[in-house]
Amino acid sequence: MVSLHGGHSGDYCLHGADTLREMLDAAVRAGFTTFGVTAHAPRSDARFLYEEEIDAGYGPDDVARNFDEYAAVCAGMVAEYADRLEVLCGAEIEVVPESSYADEAAVLRGRHGLDYLVGSVHWVDEMPIDTSAEDFEGAVAARGGLEPFVLRYYELAGEMVESVSPEVIGHLDLPRLYAEGAPELESAAVRSAVGAVLERALAAGSILDLNVRSEEKGLATPYPAPWIVRLAAEMGVPFCFGDDSHSADRVGVGIEAGRDYLLSLGVDTITKLTRLGEAVVKEEVPLR
Numbered sequence: 656m657v658s659l660h661g662g663h664s665g666d667y668c669l670h671g672a673d674t675l676r677e678m679l680d681a682a683v684r685a686g687f688t689t690f691g692v693t694a695h696a697p698r699s700d701a702r703f704l705y706e707e708e709i710d711a712g713y714g715p716d717d718v719a720r721n722f723d724e725y726a727a728v729c730a731g732m733v734a735e736y737a738d739r740l741e742v743l744c745g746a747e748i749e750v751v752p753e754s755s756y757a758d759e760a761a762v763l764r765g766r767h768g769l770d771y772l773v774g775s776v777h778w779v780d781e782m783p784i785d786t787s788a789e790d791f792e793g794a795v796a797a798r799g800g801l802e803p804f805v806l807r808y809y810e811l812a813g814e815m816v817e818s819v820s821p822e823v824i825g826h827l828d829l830p831r832l833y834a835e836g837a838p839e840l841e842s843a844a845v846r847s848a849v850g851a852v853l854e855r856a857l858a859a860g861s862i863l864d865l866n867v868r869s870e871e872k873g874l875a876t877p878y879p880a881p882w883i884v885r886l887a888a889e890m891g892v893p894f895c896f897g898d899d900s901h902s903a904d905r906v907g908v909g910i911e912a913g914r915d916y917l918l919s920l921g922v923d924t925i926t927k928l929t930r931l932g933e934a935v936v937k938e939e940v941p942l943r
């Protein structure tokens with residue numbers, strides 16, 4: 656049991672529930688050996704605060720302070736849980752503002768000594784794409800249709816991978832959330848765009864998040880879709896599970912199904928991150 660994307664607890668994420676400690680205790684109960692916590696990175700520009708942060712009256716400074724506290728508390732829990740769970744402390748970074756996110760990610764990593772980063776594209780042209788069907792449709796319309804939107808999404812993903820070199824790439828085909836089954840998601844042009852992202856992932860040494868929260872969202876399969884899993888496997892880009900948990904009761908849910916999914920597609924190893932002395936390194940783990 657390994658997850659490198661999740662642990663979005665309610666004390667550090669307003670759209671999460673429960674405390675970080677409750678999530679780590681749930682991870683111990685679920686039999687995890689390594690559990691990566693990846694709090695959403697703070698955003699320095701108020702335009703990119705999440706709706707619930709705005710509703711709570713938060714400004715960028717409050718969000719930054721909350722992350723500071725998260726990083727300090729998580730670092731303390733690494734030693735506290737070491738006898739029963741390997742805790743990794745990371746952040747899930749955003750691609751906004753487009754002009755400065757890569758620099759901000761590097762600063763965040765350095766300032767807090769984070770173990771790793773998950774790079775996720777939740778914004779296209781600085782518009783949110785996974786918050787509601789309406790927001791998604793708005794971002795699609797601004798690009799003039801689903802295929803140009805999806806191509807831009809993967810272009811951003813590729814740029815992010817190249818400029819940030821995240822250890823993990825979050826839910827690579829997130830546009831499925833509100834467009835599952837649309838033929839535009841796997842057109843010839845999109846397939847080639849995904850191939851280009853995977854080339855960059857290979858060059859950056861990134862691991863793909865086999866994200867099983869898709870099940871909670873009503874999608875047929877985890878992210879990414881079977882054709883992307885096959886393509887990545889052919890190219891030698893590794894996977895690791897992400898439960899993308901936002902509450903203690905979701906910790907570990909779907910990992911077993913994710914394992915079956917990978918095995919059914921001919922992938923029989925995952926690559927996890929693990930501590931080796933002061934460093935965090937990659938380690939291949941067989942799935943059977």
Ligand SMILES: [Zn+2]
Binds near residue numbers: 663668670695901
């Ligand atoms: Zn979240």
Ligand SMILES: [Zn+2]
Binds near residue numbers: 826
């Ligand atoms: Zn995400």
